[in-house]
Amino acid sequence: xxxxxxxxxxxxxxxxxxxxxxxxRVEVSGARSVRRHEDPGLLDxxxxxxxxxxxxxxxxxxxxxxxPPAPDAAVEVLVVHLGMSGQLLMAEPxxxxxPRHSHVVLVFSEGSELRFVDPRTFGQVFLSAGPAHxxxxxxxxxxxxxxxxxxxxxxxxxxxxxxRSMIKSLLMDQSFVAGLGNIYSDEILHAAxxxxxxxxxxxxxxxxxxxxxxxxxxxxxxVRRGGSSLSDRQYRDVDGRLGRYQxxxxxxxxxxxxxxxxxxxxxxxPWGGRSTFFCPSCQx
DNA sequence: CAGATGCCCTGGGCGC
DNA sequence: TGCGCCCAGGGCATCT
Numbered sequence: 001x002x003x004x005x006x007x008x009x010x011x012x013x014x015x016x017x018x019x020x021x022x023x024x025r026v027e028v029s030g031a032r033s034v035r036r037h038e039d040p041g042l043l044d045x046x047x048x049x050x051x052x053x054x055x056x057x058x059x060x061x062x063x064x065x066x067x068p069p070a071p072d073a074a075v076e077v078l079v080v081h082l083g084m085s086g087q088l089l090m091a092e093p094x095x096x097x098x099p100r101h102s103h104v105v106l107v108f109s110e111g112s113e114l115r116f117v118d119p120r121t122f123g124q125v126f127l128s129a130g131p132a133h134x135x136x137x138x139x140x141x142x143x144x145x146x147x148x149x150x151x152x153x154x155x156x157x158x159x160x161x162x163x164r165s166m167i168k169s170l171l172m173d174q175s176f177v178a179g180l181g182n183i184y185s186d187e188i189l190h191a192a193x194x195x196x197x198x199x200x201x202x203x204x205x206x207x208x209x210x211x212x213x214x215x216x217x218x219x220x221x222x223v224r225r226g227g228s229s230l231s232d233r234q235y236r237d238v239d240g241r242l243g244r245y246q247x248x249x250x251x252x253x254x255x256x257x258x259x260x261x262x263x264x265x266x267x268x269x270p271w272g273g274r275s276t277f278f279c280p281s282c283q284x
Numbered sequence: 285c286a287g288a289t290g291c292c293c294t295g296g297g298c299g300c
Numbered sequence: 301t302g303c304g305c306c307c308a309g310g311g312c313a314t315c316t
Contacts, residue, residue: 001309032293060310084309085294101294120293122310165286174311181310232296232308273289274309289315298305 002082004179005222006235006243007060008147010088013238014055014064014114017090022109023047023066030103033118036126036138043104046076046127057148058139059178062088063128076127077136082235083122089115090238119234142178146215147223157208160200167203167211168196168276180215183228183252186277188215190251190261195283196269196276221248228252251277 002010026044034040049069056063064078080088091098093111104116104125116125128136135142144151151159156177163170170176171185180188189196191214194207203211222228227243229235230253235243246253250260254277255268264281 003310081310083293083311118293119295120309122293163285169287172310182308230308234295234308272287272309287316289313291313292311293309295308297307300303 001084001181001183001230002086002227002235003060003181003184004057004146005184005219005245006227007057007062007082007179008223009227009237009243010082011055011057011062013090014062014088017238018052018064018108018114019054021052021112023050023052024107024109027105027107028103029105030101030118030121032121033103033116033123033125035124043078043125043127047078047106050076058135058145059142059174060181061139061142063136063139074130077131078125079128079136079138080116080125081123083118083120083124085120085232085234086116086118086123087234087236087240088238089117089236089240091115142174143176145178146219147179153209153212156212157205160208160211161203161205163200165200166196167194167198167200169272170200171211171215177215179219182274182276183230183249184215184218184222186252187218187249190277190279190283191218193282193284196271196278198284221245251279253277 026047028034028040031040050066053065053067062080066076068076091113098115099117101119102115102117106114128138130137132140168185171180192211222245225245226237228246229242251266254266256265259266259279262281264279266277267280269276
């Protein structure tokens with residue numbers, strides 16, 4: 001469930017806290033969280049003594065750039081995906097003990113910790129093999145990031161209308177646009193008045209421009225409110241606080257309740273192994 | 285190329 | 301109170 005706004009909230013929290021901190025060691029107790037690496041000890045071996053430089057984000061992926069202690073060594077980039085239930089929690093030296101499922105912990109030299117907690121273990125943490133253009137090579141297949149990259153409305157509309165897939169599938173396709181999941185694709189499509197199963201090549205130029213506009217508006221509004229935490233309360237920011245954008249959802253998880261635009265009951269449909277929420281009246 | 289399905293995984297909600 | 305069932309879903313592999 002963490003999607004772009006939740007990852008961005010975490011990025012901002014980390015960026016204000018960890019740059020300049022020195023990694024004393026990395027403790028990995030959940031091998032599945034580091035499954036991209038054959039050796040779970042690799043993170044510790046490569047990050048010991050490095051200094052956190054900056055925190056970035058591509059779609060739902062967070063990137064932490066660190067400078068190794070050797071002056072001529074290349075920058076290391078630690079990549080984190082929160083998956084379904086992942087949290088990155090900052091713990092200052094006086095913080096409570098590690099919660100269950102703290103699979104990867106960066107211990108900083110002054111005793112603070114960055115804890116990767118992930119009960120369902122869909123998330124992952126790995127060290128990038130290197131850069132490709134302006135992002136880690138492992139993220140090269142991701143599409144543009146709506147808040148970071150300058151893909152304008154007309155270009156977005158052209159790309160969307162040149163494809164022939166159900167529009168919700170397209171919005172959730174990380175190689176088309178990076179960062180949208182089930183929640184925000186439903187919210188964007190409701191705001192744009194389009195049903196989840198509209199074929200993207202039947203969407204008018206104006207409607208496609210509106211999808212782009214609504215996407216930016218909704219993502220920015222959600223970031224301002226710290227993202228969305230659902231009823232499972234899994235999503236938290238780096239201080240363990242819940243998001244507040246779920247209070248602004250207009251369709252997601254509102255099955256049977258009146259559409260806030262027209263009053264028609266919101267419909268939930270099992271779709272692609274997930275749920276899709278839409279207003280059968282305002283969305284065509 | 286697009287879509288459908290199944291897998292990974294655990295906590296929480298539910299029925300009994 | 302407790303047990304078993306089932307669901308949530310991001311990303312990926314596989315098939316049609």
